[in-house]
Amino acid sequence: MSTPIEPVIAQDIWSHYAISFSRITTRHQSALYRDVAALAQGSVMDFGCGPAKLAPYLASNTAVTRYQGIDACPLMIQLGQQLLDEMADSRFAILQSSIEALPDGACDFGVSINSYYAWKDPTVVLEKINDCLAAGADFILATPNARLDMDRLMQDTWPDFLLNPDFSKFRQCNDQLAQNGAQNFVSIDTLISQLRSAGFEILNCHGRYFDGGLSYVHAKKGHIRKREVGGH
Secondary structure (H helix, E strand, O other): OOOOOOOOOOHHHHHHHHHHHHHOOOHHHHHHHHHHHHHOOEEEEEEOOOOOOOHHHHOOOOOEEEEEEEEOOHHHHHHHHHHHHHHOOOOEEEEEOOOOOOOOOOEEEEEEEOOHHHOOOHHHHHHHHHHHEEEEEEEEEEEEOOOOOHHHHHHHHHHHHOOOOOHHHHHHHHHHHHHHOHHHOOOHHHHHHHHHHOOEEEEEEEEEEHHHOEEEEEEEEOOOOHHHHHHO
8 A cells, every 4th residue: 555645734734824824914915816806707716725815805806706715724714714704795605625626617717826835746736727727717826936035024024913913823834834835936937837738828927926935827728738639
């Protein structure tokens, strides 16, 4: 019997992080969420949604007809459901599942923010995301790269949350996540190569968020994956 593959990030870390993460949104995160939300349209799938922090930024976008958040952490889902209950918008829903276990679908817009670095096999996950999208659907992937300076980001954020009792845990967990996930802090060229292999066309990319520590790729689902050409 083969030995089970351990996840890149242990489940208990996500559980420890969930509450502080749900309560704190830094200006760096907010800038990214606002920009992504402005591009979204139709049915949206949020892969690795955490406590659905993108959802409130999508609420005023009338081009969004449905939002489906997906995350594997039970506590993240619980907190995300509380947020959606507070929003009271029938367009929004959340589901506990790994990305790999999702059925194929045809949603119009996909997004994955700060989830890639926790994936055991990014190629497999990107192919599954491709299978969940309609032909021509947009997909935004945003994930830390090797330039991420967590100490500097937290020091920059600290004055905004000086009296917030959750900030110490938030900072501690972010440091831990940055250390444990660093093996998947790949270059933007690697992201582009993996996305193309999974069947995506690249529309644009940059590293302007998180003071250069986050790679952002806006892609579009093509019709045929490279690995399928020639019958492979």
